[in-house]
Every structure is written in C-alpha cells, then in structure tokens.
Amino acid sequence: MKMAEIKLKLKKEPRYPLEAETITPDYFAGKSIKEIKEAILFHGNQSVKLKEFFEVSGTSDDIKETKILIEGNLSKVKRIGQGMTGGEIVINGDVGMHVGNQMKGGKITVNGNADDWAGAMLKGGELEINGDAGNYVGAAYRGFWKGMENGVIKVKGKVGRESMLWARWAKKAGKFPTLYCGGAGDFLGMHNHGGTIIVEGNVDRYAGADQIMGVIVIKGKIHKKLPSFKKIGEVSEIELPNGDKITGKFIEYSGDHSVKKETNGRLYIAV
C-alpha cells in the first residue's frame, strides 16, 4: 500500500531559528491540511503558524502510513521529527539542529547536511543523512547519562565531535545503538557504554575516550589514539554485538583502560 504523503515547501527562510517539533508523522496523522497549516512553530520568541513559512499539500493517514516530504533550505529549522514513533520524513535540503532527536520509530532521510545534535538520544528507528552531520550525533543531552539507546544512524559524510556520547546498549532486550559514518571528529564514542560505531574513513583524535563497553571500528586512519588503549593483536573478522560481521585486516585494541583495568571495550583500526 502506498503511504499517504504530505508535502511541505519552505516559502521564505526564517530570520531567527524556527523550532518545528510539530513536524512529525505523530502530529500530522489524521489531521486535515487546514489543521496542519495551523500547527504552532516558534520563531525567535514569537509563536507562528506553520502556513506562514510552509506551503502545505497532500493527505495524511495513520502515523505509520504518513510520509512527510519537505523541500527547501531548512538549515535554520530545528527539531524536525522530534520524538516521532513511526511513519517517514524525507528532507530534500540541509536541515537544522536536533533533527530526529529522541525518535522512537519510523525513518528520517536527509538529502543534505544536518546540523548539531542529529538523532540525539535516539531510542529507536532509523536516521539517514546523505551529507555531513554536525557535532553530537546520537549523543546524550547535557547532563544525561543515557544517550542513544537503540536504532540506527547512517551518515554518508563526516560526523562532528563527541558523536554517540554516553551511548548505551541493552543486550538482553536486543537493543544495539549503532552509528555508521564516513568519517568522524574528536571524541567519537565518548563515555561509550555499549554503542556500536563503524567508520568508513578517517577519525580525528581520541576515539573511544572513557569507553566502558562497546565496539568502534575504524576502516581508515585515526589521527591520534589514546595511550590508555592497549594492543591485543591482529584480527581478520569482527563480530559486532548485533551479530553482523565485518571482514578485513584490523588491529584490535582494548580500552579505555583509564576507566577499568579489565575492560570489554574494543577499538579496531584498519591495518
């Protein structure tokens, strides 16, 4: 069955950041176009209606059957897809901060670059970014000790600093938070408590700092490895926590030993 589609087209670029957590399949589901046009967004310290910034067309259905298609330069539009539980969002253009933060299900595709905090504290679902992403991808918000708990983030380009901060698995519940990316900035997988990270390209400094559990696989080079990671040996196959396998020649390191003397945290760097 084909999904019901709602098209949003940005009419004018906002002068101030536009907070749009109402743009989710959860909010749009079962609403008429007229009702959707009246959805509240926040522009600076003013509340505005969705129709002031977007042209709206199409029809909606149940949450799971609703697809939202957004066109335009959304680099100042924040919080699209916040906490969504199902359905789909496709963004054709750059998108602002917090895209898909705390989402629990469904899928978001960004055909452009994303700003900071993309997929922060993701609890389920899939976030795909076909460009670069900013800092704190899939990270915990300030002061939280539980970051990404489940779901998958795929970034074609590079992710910024401190991505997957405080990521946490639940092995028995089958929750394996996973990030695939093309490259990464400093402190990838900081305070990692069981997140899986696979990097196709190069990584800046200090990947896996303060990692207690989890797997970080770097298929390119690392600019600087922490001294608290100790070499175990060479491997030709890696089994990820979710059962997937990666083949290739890697050096296996255990760490971060600054947190624990014996640790299950692993860092693999291609030979």
Next chain:
Amino acid sequence: MSEKSKITYKDVVCPFCGTLCDDLEVDVNTKENIIIEVRNACQIGTRKFFSSNPSEHRYEVPLIKENGSFKEVSWDEAIEKTADILANAKRPLLYGFASTECDAQSKGVELAELLGGILDNTASVCHGPTLLAEQDVGVPTSTLGEYKNRADLVIFWGCNPVHAHPRHLGRYSEFVRGYFRTDGRNDRYIVVVDPRYTHTAQIADLYIKVNPNEDYELINALRAELRGVEIDEKEVAGVPREKIKELVNILKTCKFGVIFFGMGLTQSVSHHRNVDTAICLVRELNDHTKFLITPMRGHYNITGSNVVFTWNTGYGYSIDFSRGYPRYNPGEFSSVDCLIRDEIDASLIVASDPASNFPAAAVKKMFKHPLIVVEPHHTPTSVNADIILPAAFAGIETEGTAYRMDHVPLRLRKVKEPPGQCLTDREILEKLIEKVKEKKGEL
C-alpha cells in the same frame, strides 16, 4: 587635606578576581569623593579601586549615539529608548554579569525572562566547560581554607596565578602557613603543568612541559598508570613515560593534594573533556589519598552569576527564554555561537567587555545590531555601543554579595559615592524591567 575628610575602611573585599581577597584597607577622601590609598591589594586590585576615581575614562551621564557621536541624554530618555529596542527584539541577548553583585544578576534573570531572550554570562568563554564537565561526572572540591591548612601537594594545571590571581599563592596555596602546614612553602610540593615556562612554573618544585592542546592524553595516561596499566607509548603529550610514572607516584603518596586548573584546560581544543578527565583522575586518586580539584575562576563574581542563574532558572549559563521557560544548551544558546550565526537582533551587555574577548566574527555581528551597555568606564564594547547607561562600580560604590571561586559568598562594601548621575547595575535593571513591563502591557 585635613584628617577629618579622610576615612579608612578596613576588611574591604576586592572586586577584581575570583580570589576575592577580604583584607584590603582603603583610604577615601570623603570631601572630594576619591580613593587616595589602597593597602594589601595586588597591583591589579589596587588599579581597579583607583579607576573608580573621576577621569576621562569614566561615564557619568547616560549617552545615546547619534550620527556617529555620543549625545548626553536624561535617564528617562535613555531607559525609554533601551526598553523600546529590547521589547521589540525577537531574539535579544543579555550578556555579562560577571563583574557585578548578585542582586543585579538576579534582576538580569528577571529581565531576560520578561523579554524571552538569551541570558548568558562570561563563563560562556571562560569556565563554562568546567560546569559542563561537573554535570557529567560530578566534582570533589572544597573551600580554599582547607587547602591552606592541609594541602601538601598543590598542582597548577594550565593556569598562571602569579599574574592572574596574584594573591592566591600568598593567601591559600603556596607561601601561606596553615594549621598543618606550619612551615608554609617548605611544607608544600608545588607542581606546574603548562606548555609555557610561566612565572608560576619558575617557582615550582616540578615543572612538566605538556604539548599545547594535548592535556587530555596526558591525564588519560596518568589515569591508566594509576590503575596499574602499562601504557604502550614511550612518550605522551611530550612527556616521557618515566616522568609520568614519577608524577603518579607523587600524586599517590601525598597526604592531601589539590589541582587548581585554569583556561589551559577549559579553553584548549578538548575543552570540557579536559576537565572531565581531570575530575575523574582526582576521583580515582581518592582511592589512595585525599585529593580535590578547584577551578581558578577569573572575574570576582563569575561564580556568583553561575549560582544566581542556577537558583533562578536551574542552569548556570547559556539559557534561552524564547519559549517562556528556561532551556539550557551551550553551543546552541551560548552567546558566541548565537552571534556568529547572526541570530541576535539586539544586545544588552552588563558589566562586561565582550568586544575584547569574543572572536572577531561574533563581535562584528554584535555591532551590526543595536547594542546597549551598562558600564562604568570606556571599553572596546562601550565605545561601539548605541546606548551607554553609566553604572556605579559594584563593591566600591555599592554594596552587594559576591561568590569566591570556591563558592563562599562574601559581602562587598561601599567605600565611596558613585560620581555624576551613575546608578547601580541593580537600579538600572529595575528601571528597565519596569519600562519593559509597561511596553508589554503587563502593568
């Protein structure tokens, strides 16, 4: 000058740096309302007291810029125009608050909430990363008196108190005699970790030269070594493995250790993660001995602004009121980032000089939009402002409370009258709050 017109104030608190020395003696000529002598203060503190005397650098009447030059106006006109600009702004920034007293800071919070603006203090470009790290991993800390009486190992990491906090060494950390440290300097072992051989390093027992921006990996190696893990590297951050082992041994065998850290940790590339790992090191050292950590806060009441903002809003800095309730996210709501993204459409700067401290890109954007300063004297920010509201010096010309770097609140004293039409920061903010309420129809 007759002896009658001279008054000596004793036990005055110095409103300059976070050490907040409370033993100053200030002579004031009450007839001419000028400071004539300051004793016990360091050179910087002394100059601050003298800078409150009338001079060509002091603002005494409200000024509004017209056609490129400043025109003297009445308080009513200046407040009216300021309130107009702020009430009509959709994303105003209220920044500063580090060099004023706590009452004025809490009025700043009230105004920011009323305007739905962004509220930030200078921690944003200074020890903000310390607050972030403390939220992530906690902090084992103490008051300075404990260090004075007990510490036999003092580490200065990325800070240079000889120049930045001149009396810190003499009052709390290095030369002073304490209850258990009866021989002063001889009873303490001083370690300095810094990329530069600073004047603090020159009087230390051990100087460790760390490569710039590589503090994180040095602390990381110390933590691994402390856990008994043999590291693979022969050298970390420019420090040989043997020296790291030696340092770990010094850390473990002291009776009472303390790390004082400055912006060498918070504002080098790894920012709050440097502090995060330093706090973790201190936490782990407590398995072996007693160890604590304290940030060397800069402005005398920056700690107070964090405290006041926190008890008002729940957050220490980088607060956004645009949705009517406080939200916190450094990077998203911090002043430098907001300015660089050109989100801000009007700024009110209270008791601070961002033009000297912010990146040029942020300052340019700030000057593009209306800029109002509440400021006692000429600064690079004030000369580029649109409206100048002349303020009294908190702690010299008005009373108030300030928090020392270790969160001890001290009462500031008033030793002289403010010159001209100067009002206190608190009075100015109260006037603004009243006017803005009027304009927003809340009165």
